[in-house]
Amino acid sequence: MEVRNCRRCGKIYQYVGGKPICYDCKEEDEKDFQKVKDYLYEHPNASMTVVSEATEVSISTIRQYIRDERLMISESSPVGIDCESCGVSIKTGRYCKECSAKLATDLNRAFVRPETQERRLDGTSIQNTKMHYLNRRKDHNR
Numbered sequence: 001m002e003v004r005n006c007r008r009c010g011k012i013y014q015y016v017g018g019k020p021i022c023y024d025c026k027e028e029d030e031k032d033f034q035k036v037k038d039y040l041y042e043h044p045n046a047s048m049t050v051v052s053e054a055t056e057v058s059i060s061t062i063r064q065y066i067r068d069e070r071l072m073i074s075e076s077s078p079v080g081i082d083c084e085s086c087g088v089s090i091k092t093g094r095y096c097k098e099c100s101a102k103l104a105t106d107l108n109r110a111f112v113r114p115e116t117q118e119r120r121l122d123g124t125s126i127q128n129t130k131m132h133y134l135n136r137r138k139d140h141n142r
């Protein structure tokens with residue numbers, strides 16, 4: 001079992017995966033998110049500052065919701081975040097269309113992987129191999 005410090009309140013808690021925050025903070029976070037979402041739904045033209053003040057959720061938290069692609073911003077809304085690569089204003093994710101297209105190409109180029117060879121050798125897919133391995137580990141611990 002993994003124990004961590006909550007990144008939001010600093011409390012020690014049992015980490016179960018996902019965001020590195022404790023159960024209480026997760027609930028708070030969900031409430032904040034809902035508040036922002038509802039506010040934006042009712043006030044589609046509100047700016048980031050206005051939304052932040054009205055919901056008492058910090059701008060950086062709202063930005064995080066957008067980056068995580070949890071919060072959908074309408075095209076006409078003044079709310080937005082900057083592309084992490086070129087700084088142009090975007091509505092979701094981390095990069096603008098141009099930059100993500102460019103990054104995808106770079107990524108594909110970087111992925112000339114040895115996996116392909118392995119797969120050809122034993123005829124099974126990598127995923128199956130991994131699954132098999134995990135099952136075996138579980139048995140072993142029992």
Ligand SMILES: [Zn+2]
Pocket residue numbers: 006007008009010011021022023024025026
């Ligand atoms: Zn916490």
Ligand SMILES: [Zn+2]
Pocket residue numbers: 083084085086087088095096097098099100
């Ligand atoms: Zn960009």
